[in-house]
Amino acid sequence: MPESATETPGAGITAQAPAPAAKATRGAISIRNVTKIYDPEGVNVMAVDDCSLEIAAGEVCMIVGPSGCGKTTLLNAIAGFHSITFGEIYLDGQLLCGPEKPLADQGADRVVVFQNGALFPWKTLLQNVAYGPIVQETMGKAEALEKAADMLAEAGLADMAKKFPGEVSSGMARRAEIVRALINDPKVLLLDEPYRAMDALTKSIMHEALLEMYDRTKVTMFFITHDLEEAIFLGDRVVVLTTRPAKTKKIVDVKIPRPRDYRLLGSEEFRLLVSEAKGAVHEEAIKAFEAGERELA
Amino acid sequence: MSERVADTSGMDTVQPPPTGLRLAWYRARRSVKTPTPYLMVFGVALWLVTYSLLTEILKVPRFEKIPGPIEVITEWLSPDPAWGMSLFTEAYLINIYVSCRRILIAFGIATGIGVPLGLFMGWSKRFRDYSFPILETLRPIPILAWVPLAIIMFSGFETPILFLATLASLFVTTLNTLLGVDSIDESYFRAAGCLGSKPRHVFWHVVLPGAMPFIFTGLQISVGVAWFSLVAAEMISGDYGLGYMIMDSYMINTYVSMVMAMITLGFVGWATSAMVRAVGNRMMQWRIRALALEGR
Ligand SMILES: Nc1ncnc2c1ncn2[C@@H]1O[C@H](COP(=O)(O)OP(=O)(O)O)[C@@H](O)[C@H]1O
Ligand SMILES: [Mg+2]
Numbered sequence: 001m002p003e004s005a006t007e008t009p010g011a012g013i014t015a016q017a018p019a020p021a022a023k024a025t026r027g028a029i030s031i032r033n034v035t036k037i038y039d040p041e042g043v044n045v046m047a048v049d050d051c052s053l054e055i056a057a058g059e060v061c062m063i064v065g066p067s068g069c070g071k072t073t074l075l076n077a078i079a080g081f082h083s084i085t086f087g088e089i090y091l092d093g094q095l096l097c098g099p100e101k102p103l104a105d106q107g108a109d110r111v112v113v114f115q116n117g118a119l120f121p122w123k124t125l126l127q128n129v130a131y132g133p134i135v136q137e138t139m140g141k142a143e144a145l146e147k148a149a150d151m152l153a154e155a156g157l158a159d160m161a162k163k164f165p166g167e168v169s170s171g172m173a174r175r176a177e178i179v180r181a182l183i184n185d186p187k188v189l190l191l192d193e194p195y196r197a198m199d200a201l202t203k204s205i206m207h208e209a210l211l212e213m214y215d216r217t218k219v220t221m222f223f224i225t226h227d228l229e230e231a232i233f234l235g236d237r238v239v240v241l242t243t244r245p246a247k248t249k250k251i252v253d254v255k256i257p258r259p260r261d262y263r264l265l266g267s268e269e270f271r272l273l274v275s276e277a278k279g280a281v282h283e284e285a286i287k288a289f290e291a292g293e294r295e296l297a
Numbered sequence: 298m299s300e301r302v303a304d305t306s307g308m309d310t311v312q313p314p315p316t317g318l319r320l321a322w323y324r325a326r327r328s329v330k331t332p333t334p335y336l337m338v339f340g341v342a343l344w345l346v347t348y349s350l351l352t353e354i355l356k357v358p359r360f361e362k363i364p365g366p367i368e369v370i371t372e373w374l375s376p377d378p379a380w381g382m383s384l385f386t387e388a389y390l391i392n393i394y395v396s397c398r399r400i401l402i403a404f405g406i407a408t409g410i411g412v413p414l415g416l417f418m419g420w421s422k423r424f425r426d427y428s429f430p431i432l433e434t435l436r437p438i439p440i441l442a443w444v445p446l447a448i449i450m451f452s453g454f455e456t457p458i459l460f461l462a463t464l465a466s467l468f469v470t471t472l473n474t475l476l477g478v479d480s481i482d483e484s485y486f487r488a489a490g491c492l493g494s495k496p497r498h499v500f501w502h503v504v505l506p507g508a509m510p511f512i513f514t515g516l517q518i519s520v521g522v523a524w525f526s527l528v529a530a531e532m533i534s535g536d537y538g539l540g541y542m543i544m545d546s547y548m549i550n551t552y553v554s555m556v557m558a559m560i561t562l563g564f565v566g567w568a569t570s571a572m573v574r575a576v577g578n579r580m581m582q583w584r585i586r587a588l589a590l591e592g593r
Contacts, residue, residue, distance in 0.1 A: 108493035166587025
């Protein structure tokens with residue numbers, strides 16, 4: 001990851017934190033005509049078809065769509081886990097992947113929070129969080145551990161720092177995973193259904209914490225979910241994808257001002273937006289259901 | 298169900314969970330309230346009584362030549378044994394010492410080579426493509442088939458025996474380590490990648506700890522396999538050792554010593570396996586603690 005050193009500038013977005021209206025200046029993603037075909041010589045599975053999407057710096061972009069439509073595929077392309085077949089993806093005007101270089105380099109400027117959680121089970125929460133800065137050598141070991149402890153405490157996990165991921169609840173683990181991403185001061189946070197398996201109460205706590213974190217950092221988020229209420233509550237825009245192969249079907253603008261809190265959930269505006277998105281998703285869900293394919297998650 | 302209830306009521310008191318000796322004491326106290334220890338004692342007693350009935354008391358045909366438990370235990374504890382071997386004779390203790398030393402060396406070499414080899418095979422696709430076919434062809438050759446080759450290749454008693462014990466255990470360790478690397482969830486590699494790891498970080502922070510549970514399962518099997526091939530080798534060409542003691546006692550018709558060596562092997566093998574497990578538990582606190590929360 002040779003470029004990560006140059007692409008992770010020391011001046012953190014966190015520095016702008018106190019002013020809530022702070023305008024983010026980095027983390028703009030430009031997805032241009034991206035197509036992804038799995039297994040080009042065998043049975044072709046077209047997962048993404050000519051998909052284009054512009055995500056502004058500091059935007060919370062929610063991606064929804066039926067299971068197996070190609071959401072994770074898109075995320076993997078941005079993160080550099082999978083190549084793309086056609087098209088280009090840019091981050092802040094710099095090419096991540098394109099025709100000449102189908103696989104993006106992995107780097108700490110785009111950190112992923114995984115669908116099933118991927119804190120290293122053999123490291124304590126503290127060691128997990130400190131891992132990024134230590135291996136990138138952006139901080140000394142002691143400094144990284146200290147910063148990690150501070151950030152965990154800020155996320156309400158001070159007592160859990162010395163525990164292993166297997167010892168804490170899934171909500172706490174997920175929170176720690178987001179802290180592990182944020183300590184690298186990434187340009188973009190890529191979240192793949194991070195709250196999928198959680199009950200509604202835990203979810204709402206996670207949402208408030210995430211919003212609070214966003215108001216502080218204004219980090220760009222590419223957030224996959226299939227919970228529409230979650231999408232509207234958290235997002236600046238909700239992008240509804242078609243059933244496989246994924247294209248953008250509809251974009252719902254959420255012009256609800258921030259900071260937001262749970263009282264929003266009862267408002268008329270909120271319910272209208274949810275039902276607008278629901279209409280679009282429902283059509284696609286029926287198509288996906290009728291195609292009857294087994295999704296590989 | 299009743300245990301569940303007991304558990305939750307225990308949670309109300311805001312004490313820190315016990316650790317170390319206190320935890321061991323707590324577990325011991327809890328376990329005497331379950332049927333497990335009594336069933337274990339009963340099982341062993343039942344086995345001893347049957348053994349004694351067959352050989353010493355009823356003298357059932359085919360069993361009457363086998364030394365019974367009373368005879369073996371008396372002999373084992375006798376300072377002046379009738380057949381030359383007991384806990385108080387040097388010959389017996391030397392046999393145990395020699396076998397244990399051989400296991401230590403063979404198992405040590407096998408682990409020292411097998412774990413890194415398996416890790417590299419799992420980590421590097423290219424290295425695996427080179428070496429996997431060789432491993433898979435050599436591995437099924439039964440260890441006894443290597444005996445003549447070992448004798449031709451190495452001179453004396455010691456080296457061929459060590460070679461055979463090492464070889465058997467090496468295959469097991471390598472294969473299990475390799476499977477351990479394969480078992481690591483892809484998302485840990487991806488997480489390491491997007492946190493800015495270089496390949497060496499992936500090796501030390503993901504490959505090695507991620508394969509650890511399989512490595513230690515493998516090592517427990519491998520130490521057993523090492524004993525198996527060691528005893529086989531000692532029986533064929535030995536000068537000392539428990540395997541040699543069995544064969545030698547058989548040749549000179551001192552069956553009591555033979556059975557004594559067999560039972561000794563059982564205990565020593567069990568102890569080494571337990572030691573490997575204890576080391577594994579020490580090194581994998583993360584796993585022990587998570588499993589403990591699930592009540593295991
Ligand atoms: N590695 C792969 N090889 C072949 N097909 C895949 C692979 N990964 C995903 N797919 C297929 O691509 C489609 C989109 O998958 P994915 O992006 O994971 O969907 P989701 O929107 O649920 O995250 C699915 O039909 C899936 O079966
Ligand atoms: Mg998915």
